[in-house]
């Protein structure tokens with residue numbers, strides 16, 4: 177297990193280019209299975225989750241190849257298997273997103289049950305309920321879910337109890353090849369869902385209401401391959417904005433869509449951070465002390481749960497007390513113990529956390545419990561006095577492309593060291 181070793185105290189400065197969105201690219205890969213020929217997806221981050229998804233696609237019979245540094249070619253012509261095995265699904269829950277495409281294209285999908293993970297129980301009943309409303313029969317047993325359709329799936333009205341990102345995406349993909357019209361009500365509005373819908377449109381799908389909570393899909397008989405560039409990663413952008421603010425630095429982010437981060441930018445400004453929007457760039461700096469703000473995570477356009485842990489680091493340094501409420505996942509505060517070991521003063525009560533500001537963080541050995549919590553500990557290390565070791569960085573490498581290199585380029589003192597984890 178590798179670790180990052182960080183010497184705190186450097187203010188970040190310079191430019192950083194934001195990569196393509198992980199949570200979009202993963203779904204574009206699974207959607208490309210539904211085409212009758214090649215798709216080219218540009219701007220795909222070279223991260224572990226993408227490599228795992230490429231393996232899932234290969235197991236299913238597709239050919240996947242990086243053609244340029246960040247361009248991925250998917251050839252689904254030889255799709256000949258419908259089983260996503262436990263070994264891969266247990267490594268990455270997003271593998272469940274092959275279910276809609278396989279069912280729609282082959283009439284059958286068998287996917288290992290993903291189970292919970294470090295941030296919560298993460299059910300998938302909304303995916304399954306929607307697919308069965310479209311006519312699929314679903315069986316669960318021996319750790320697998322098998323969905324079958326007699327002929328094509330049938331379009332219908334699917335009201336989602338909760339705007340789940342994954343359920344919206346699975347159902348959207350399945351609906352593209354279904355017979356007739358499907359309406360997904362209370363659909364997730366995350367930009368990554370929109371990106372998937374735009375890609376499907378290029379493949380020949382007919383989708384209306386993109387970016388709204390009602391998606392209307394007219395099924396077609398076939399989809400073809402398409403070429404598409406992944407949208408910039410708004411969570412990576414948020415990570416660097418928060419890192420700049422935490423260290424009192426001054427950086428320029430390139431390749432961003434600022435409207436995807438409106439609420440985050442607003443909260444940072446409320447805290448006293450300067451954020452200047454400049455086309456596809458954002459200039460972020462901080463010279464003033466930070467003020468406390470309250471945060472409540474919600475589905476998009478609400479405050480993203482994926483930035484909750486990172487914001488807690490920034491709020492730890494602010495004047496006053498902030499209340500952070502996590503509404504999306506049921507176990508996304510477990511990293512708090514690690515941050516408190518670095519000197520933060522955060523008290524968790526159910527799905528609320530009281531962050532007592534004015535903390536002086538000090539370097540310590542800590543453990544990344546999941547991807548975003550790991551990034552938060554790295555950012556804490558940048559501002560902590562002395563040396564921080566962040567262990568179990570495999571979690572971080574699942575979702576951030578060259579995080580350590582990008583931070584070094586901004587002046588941070590961070591090294592990746594391979595070796596045994598002490599935890």
Ligand code: EPU
Pocket residue numbers: 199200202270296297298299300301302303338339340341342343481482504505506547548575
């Ligand atoms: N949920 C259910 N039943 C369902 C589906 C979801 O109860 O059938 C619950 C989940 O248990 C969870 C909540 O609804 O508590 C949100 O789940 P959602 O389906 O919206 O999220 P997801 O598709 O599993 C994606 C991202 C997450 C991100 C969330 C919320 C991918 C691969 N993952 O997960 O990203 O936090 O949306 O925005 O797109 C990350 O990148 O670190 C990450 C965890």
